[in-house]
Amino acid sequence: MSAVTISTDALYERVQNVIPRVEWATMADDVEAILRLKRERNAVILGHNYQTPEIFHGVSDIVGDSLALAREAQTVEADVIVLAGVHFMAETAKLLNPAKTVLIPDLRAGCSLAESITAADVRALKAAHPGVPVVTYVNTSADVKAESDICCTSGNAVRVIESLGVDRVIMIPDEYLARNIAAQTGVEVITWPGHCEVHERFTPFDIEQIRQDHPGVVVLAHPECPPEVVAAADMAGSTAQMQDFVTVEQPARVALITECSMSDNVSAVNPGVEFVRPCNLCPHMKRNTLAAIRAALEHMRHEVTIDPEVADRARAAVERMLAVR
Template sequence: MSAPLDLSYSPEVAEATKPIYDRVKGVIPEVEWPFHAPLVAAINRLKKERNAVILAHNYQAPEIFHTVADIVGDSLLLARKAAETDADVIVLAGVHFMAETAKILSPEKTVLMPAMDAGCSLADSITAADVRLLRERYPGVPIATYVNTSAAVKAESDVCITSGNAVEVINSLPGDEVLCIPDEYLAKWVATQTTKKVIAWKGHCEVHERFTGEQLKAYRTQFKGDITIIAHPECPPDVLAEADFVGSTAKMQDYVEGQQPKRVLLITECSMADNLAATNPAVEFVRPCNLCPHMRRITLSNILESLQTMQPQVHVDPAIAGRARQAVERMLEVGKK
């Protein structure tokens, strides 16, 4: 048995991690860094030993997103990078469906999921049996399935979508109708951006569905209109109607970095505001803090443990993975075109 790691905040650890802390000191209090730094140093060392990369979603906490992650972004970017990486090991700092997608696209790689119970309310809202029933009910209608779903659901679908490419992918499909599942609000938003008839499923994100249009109006009143509101399309329609800009997490980031608005209200999981604040110091972020409980299950501690033990590993039944891979690859091909 290997000796336990020394996770003390030694002068050596402090010196080695100082450049990392300098990047995040605006969002991680100095008093917290001695607790994070030994874990950060150990994780970054183990990554090299294992030839591992950490993929972190935009909703991860800053101490993960900015200090140990090698690739960061929304679910579309993570899906693409999972397919491209030449690492032997992928550690997914996100939720379970993202780890499944990484394994589907890189079956020969070891995919680690530090917290196997990091799920998703959207993924839980629909099953493969539900999709088969939808196909019976709407014969011939293409099924475009959000990546926020299980591998089994993807395997029953024609193509996958993300919030960043949903309109583009759906417009590429044949016919005048499309099933856009499982997020009802994303489907309703897509329907405003396309001439196709969009058929929805009543799945919702437990984070985004808690926002209301009345909340946004109250913020505008509070700041006398001097605020830019950016919303994710998983939010209810009354929220999107009040927003100045609607887009995926990647497009939200592009908007903030490109426009540099004076004051921003990001209507999405609130860790994203922390992560953007670290790299956009001139922008004031107002934080209505709806946290994703599943994203919070990923920690520096369990990332380190996962790299130490090479567990838990994500496996997908090859029969399901092959069909799911087709749906994901069809989505990625649309982006390439």
């Protein structure tokens, strides 16, 4: 047995339910190199729930949804942060850790939501609705966050809006998330026509078909899905809330209406639950690979930088969000 096999065997136990041993063998060299490079660079890897299992369970030090990663980024003591996610997440990590080096493995890892709105668009919305607070989803660029009053995630959006104590907000850029949150809070929401290219593809027919094909299935939907999809589900919540539900409730059969890898990562630690996998992949999340993470650490490349004036204002909006409990 090789030294690489020995050093990565313990990690394989975490993913053995979702990655065949023969496939893991092709990953072991990169995994071992990443573990070594993290020690040499004093680096940590933050892995989003949509990363593939070998990244999420294999090399990431901190994992979770965007809210969890934002919170945990504040406590990181390493010199280098590698964000295995998309660009706006790396920017958020940099906002909260301005003195640290933040790397993203692939510069092409963008986000349809973040690209749907600009800082100029936000200024125009504020001019059209003077005095109305702007609640901005973290799935946005630092430039957009800088024009906002407070940020939110799908996991804390209700609490954030209720903390404002107003009856009208501008909530950008995800139209479906805004409409779903409005239905929960009763607050009037001015929306923007931005959508997640993964979640907008799900339809009520998909849910109906899943129930027909898999009797007794529990359906959990992400609130970035269209409202009619959320209405057809048994529960709607962020990726962290979905994971908590499965872990605590242990349904016999479950379908997670979100990005594909989420089911793989949750099933890896819930082997007694059968997962139905309606599969929409995020092409941007999948640009992160073990090879790309290894190269980022080897060459210290794709460092995230933010204009200081923009960063100060954007950081304030993120910190206001994190202060909401």
